[in-house]
Amino acid sequence: MSAGWLSIHWPAMLSAAAHARQAVNSAAxxxxxxxxxxxxxxxxxxxxRILPATDTPGAHEAGVVFFIDRALVTFAKSHQKKxxxxxxxxxxxxxxxxxxTVKFSAATSEQQDQILQSLDRHFGxxxxxxxxxxxxxxxxxxxIRVDTITGFLIDPDSGRMGNRDGVxxxxxxxxxxxxxxxxxxxxDKDYPGWEPAPASADKTKS
Amino acid sequence: MNPxxxxxxxxxxxxxxxxxxxxxxxxxxxxLSTNGFRVVxxxxxxxxxxxxxxxxxxxxxxxxxxxxxxDLQPNxxxxxxxxxxxxxxxxxxGRLVGGTSxxxxxxxxRFHEIDFTEHTRFGPAAGADLVDWxxxxxxxxxxxxxxxWEIGVSGLENASPFDPPRSKPYPMPPLPVKSSGVLFERAAxxxxxxxFPAPMAILSKPRPGRSACIxxxxxxxxxCEVGAKSSxxxxxxxxAEQTGRCEIRPNSYVHRxxxxxxxxxxxxxxxxxxxAVQRQKAKAVVICANxxxxxxxxxxxxxxxxxxxxxxxxxxxxxxxMMNSAAISRGLFEHPxxxxxxxxxxxxxxxxxxxxxxxxxxxxGGGLDARFTDTPISFAxxxxxxxxxxxxxxxxxxxxHNFPRTFxxxxxxxxxxxxxxxxxxxxxxxxxxxxxxxxxxxxxxxxDLKLCNWMNVRAAEILxxxxxxxxxxxxxxxxxxxxxxxxxxxxxxxxxxSVINSxxxxxxxxxxxxxxxSSLVTSGRGQPTMTIEALAFRxxxxxxALSKRGDLGx
Numbered sequence: 186m187s188a189g190w191l192s193i194h195w196p197a198m199l200s201a202a203a204h205a206r207q208a209v210n211s212a213a214x215x216x217x218x219x220x221x222x223x224x225x226x227x228x229x230x231x232x233x234r235i236l237p238a239t240d241t242p243g244a245h246e247a248g249v250v251f252f253i254d255r256a257l258v259t260f261a262k263s264h265q266k267k268x269x270x271x272x273x274x275x276x277x278x279x280x281x282x283x284x285x286t287v288k289f290s291a292a293t294s295e296q297q298d299q300i301l302q303s304l305d306r307h308f309g310x311x312x313x314x315x316x317x318x319x320x321x322x323x324x325x326x327x328x329i330r331v332d333t334i335t336g337f338l339i340d341p342d343s344g345r346m347g348n349r350d351g352v353x354x355x356x357x358x359x360x361x362x363x364x365x366x367x368x369x370x371x372x373d374k375d376y377p378g379w380e381p382a383p384a385s386a387d388k389t390k391s
Numbered sequence: 392m393n394p395x396x397x398x399x400x401x402x403x404x405x406x407x408x409x410x411x412x413x414x415x416x417x418x419x420x421x422x423l424s425t426n427g428f429r430v431v432x433x434x435x436x437x438x439x440x441x442x443x444x445x446x447x448x449x450x451x452x453x454x455x456x457x458x459x460x461x462d463l464q465p466n467x468x469x470x471x472x473x474x475x476x477x478x479x480x481x482x483x484x485g486r487l488v489g490g491t492s493x494x495x496x497x498x499x500x501r502f503h504e505i506d507f508t509e510h511t512r513f514g515p516a517a518g519a520d521l522v523d524w525x526x527x528x529x530x531x532x533x534x535x536x537x538x539x540w541e542i543g544v545s546g547l548e549n550a551s552p553f554d555p556p557r558s559k560p561y562p563m564p565p566l567p568v569k570s571s572g573v574l575f576e577r578a579a580x581x582x583x584x585x586x587f588p589a590p591m592a593i594l595s596k597p598r599p600g601r602s603a604c605i606x607x608x609x610x611x612x613x614x615c616e617v618g619a620k621s622s623x624x625x626x627x628x629x630x631a632e633q634t635g636r637c638e639i640r641p642n643s644y645v646h647r648x649x650x651x652x653x654x655x656x657x658x659x660x661x662x663x664x665x666x667a668v669q670r671q672k673a674k675a676v677v678i679c680a681n682x683x684x685x686x687x688x689x690x691x692x693x694x695x696x697x698x699x700x701x702x703x704x705x706x707x708x709x710x711x712x713m714m715n716s717a718a719i720s721r722g723l724f725e726h727p728x729x730x731x732x733x734x735x736x737x738x739x740x741x742x743x744x745x746x747x748x749x750x751x752x753x754x755x756g757g758g759l760d761a762r763f764t765d766t767p768i769s770f771a772x773x774x775x776x777x778x779x780x781x782x783x784x785x786x787x788x789x790x791x792h793n794f795p796r797t798f799x800x801x802x803x804x805x806x807x808x809x810x811x812x813x814x815x816x817x818x819x820x821x822x823x824x825x826x827x828x829x830x831x832x833x834x835x836x837x838x839d840l841k842l843c844n845w846m847n848v849r850a851a852e853i854l855x856x857x858x859x860x861x862x863x864x865x866x867x868x869x870x871x872x873x874x875x876x877x878x879x880x881x882x883x884x885x886x887x888x889s890v891i892n893s894x895x896x897x898x899x900x901x902x903x904x905x906x907x908x909s910s911l912v913t914s915g916r917g918q919p920t921m922t923i924e925a926l927a928f929r930x931x932x933x934x935x936a937l938s939k940r941g942d943l944g945x
Contacts (some may be wrong), residue, residue, distance in 0.1 A: 235782040330782050338767035343447035358795040359731055364605035370570035371726035382580055
């Protein structure tokens with residue numbers, strides 16, 4: 186990194202420093218602000234099936250449950266009711282499907298996926314939901330699906346508790362930096378520079 | 392905010408009050424204050440600066456940090472005038488100092504000669520009110536050059552054989568090529584087309600107080616944290632402030648222009664931050680509030696002399712809305728492009744700019760660019776291939792594989808001017824200030840859709856030639872939401888069929904000028920801002936000349 190490059194990009198350096206400072210301020214909270222510990226365990230388990238750990242970390246590792254908890258007491262207060270109702274409806278569906286299982290988070294991954302599939306199956310499309318309780322639970326599922334993805338991929342420096350340590354961005358192949366220099370990818374790394382097109386048949390009229 | 396700013400009293404009769412601080416308003420503020428006039432710019436949104444421009448997708452996108460908020464300023468929409476409009480978000484524009492130029496893509500194509508003379512070249516278009524502009528490309532050329540040099544546009548002259556003549560090269564080289572640009576360039580050339588480096592209103596070289604682009608990747612939809620994007624905020628507004636004669640007054644929502652007994656505009660009436668009504672006196676008024684808010688303001692300002700809306704003796708205020716047609720094809724490639732790095736588009740193609748209607752069977756033309764404008768959340772929620780899983784391991788696998796390996800070809804096209812397509816006042820719905828909401832009536836001309844679908848086939852062919860592993864297309868659909876808001880107070884020589892003359896002066900009120908997307912007579916090929924800014928530079932010259940001749944009365 187040359188001094189020339191630094192002087193050209195000095196405002197960016199300041200900005201990157203600001204990002205770093207923000208990151209320090211976004212350490213995980215000591216406790217949940219909206220969920221009870223039991224509820225948090227359920228939300229954590231759902232989000233971990235929406236974005237499971239594979240060869241890369243998933244929603245659990247990204248701290249998505251902390252993101253959702255913070256969201257529900259800040260910008261998404263209006264979603265509190267849907268989450269509370271959704272969690273109790275989840276219980277209902279769980280008991281109907283697997284009578285012996287007390288908590289979603291205690292079910293096997295296969296059982297969890299089966300429950301979530303049944304919640305998701307009737308979402309959208311033209312088919313009317315089978316029951317009213319299921320309809321409520323469906324929109325809860327869509328809400329937690331969107332919130333999980335959002336909490337996994339939010340800028341980790343945004344102070345919203347999501348995407349802890351940038352693991353969501355790493356999982357999708359996004360470099361954590363906020364400034365880049367070319368070459369950017371595989372296809373531009375050997376680009377020889379702009380050359381005018383060789384004079385060819387004039388195709389300038391279609 | 393620059394400390395050199397004067398603070399005018401509302402009772403001071405300044406030379407000009409400018410409504411709106413976006414692409415046009417910023418430049419008019421800069422030019423008129425530079426020419427010695429005392430100027431107040433009333434901007435309805437807040438005054439944000441680089442430190443506010445974060446990469447938080449929730450704050451910026453979901454909560455409209457930079458844009459009009461649908462709860463505070465709701466819209467209604469209908470397809471045709473016979474329908475009752477329903478409440479839905481129909482328009483989006485930048486609502487802050489700098490306007491939409493703060494968050495735009497910054498594609499900066501000049502219009503070509505055909506855009507000004509299409510009616511003469513090809514005759515009338517069925518179902519549309521297509522007319523020529525009262526000015527030509529040659530009239531505007533010096534001002535295009537002025538835009539490029541004064542606000543900072545990067546690009547490469549003579550790289551496209553379709554480019555109109557220019558008097559000067561670009562002030563700085565094009566931005567670096569992206570992997571999408573390389574794939575697009577090679578494939579398009581293979582097919583005999585003529586791709587070229589995208590002209591962008593983004594700095595490839597630093598300017599005083601502004602960094603060159605750092606390729607952060609949060610570009611379209613976001614404000615630039617290093618001032619590389621040549622928004623009015625980063626360029627013209629700062630220059631206006633440095634004159635010491637221009638006051639930028641944010642949080643000032645203009646809702647009425649009053650006339651005196653002689654039929655002259657007396658200034659602007661607005662709600663201040665506390666929603667108290669204020670009246671800024673001025674010798675002349677320039678409205679640059681965008682193609683939706685400018686006609687709305689005129690309609691809100693109806694009075695005894697102009698019962699159908701101020702300066703609306705023609706009945707053309709709000710009519711002929713054009714939003715530009717669009718279609719998209721996406722491709723997936725074997726290796727990572729990492730197109731999330733950098734600005735939107737690095738290569739453009741104008742081979743279809745001027746199509747022969749007899750050969751293709753429809754009117755209009757357009758341009759293609761190779762782009763990636765998603766940020767991580769918007770990609771995961773909106774840009775997965777059709778049929779991809781929506782959650783679980785399958786979703787995560789596709790998401791992780793595709794995010795770095797995708798780009799899209801965006802087809803930008805004309806909209807024909809249709810009289811029924813319009814901005815009007817909703818008879819029922821009100822905004823948070825109690826003012827009638829914007830009602831949009833819009834149904835794309837069938838040729839606009841044919842054009843875009845035709846270009847989208849070319850886009851798919853280019854993706855195929857580029858070696859896409861997989862590709863998918865989104866056909867052009869009838870639009871119900873617009874960000875390009877054009878043509879609603881069109882320019883013309885005949886007061887019966889236009890709202891402003893070629894000096895941007897309303898035909899009806901001598902000291903009232905309009906300059907923004909509403910002034911456009913045709914839609915261009917999808918990138919209007921460059922032309923809006925060139926018109927603003929030209930309007931400033933015309934208004935200055937009129938004022939110095941004493942033609943504005945005063």
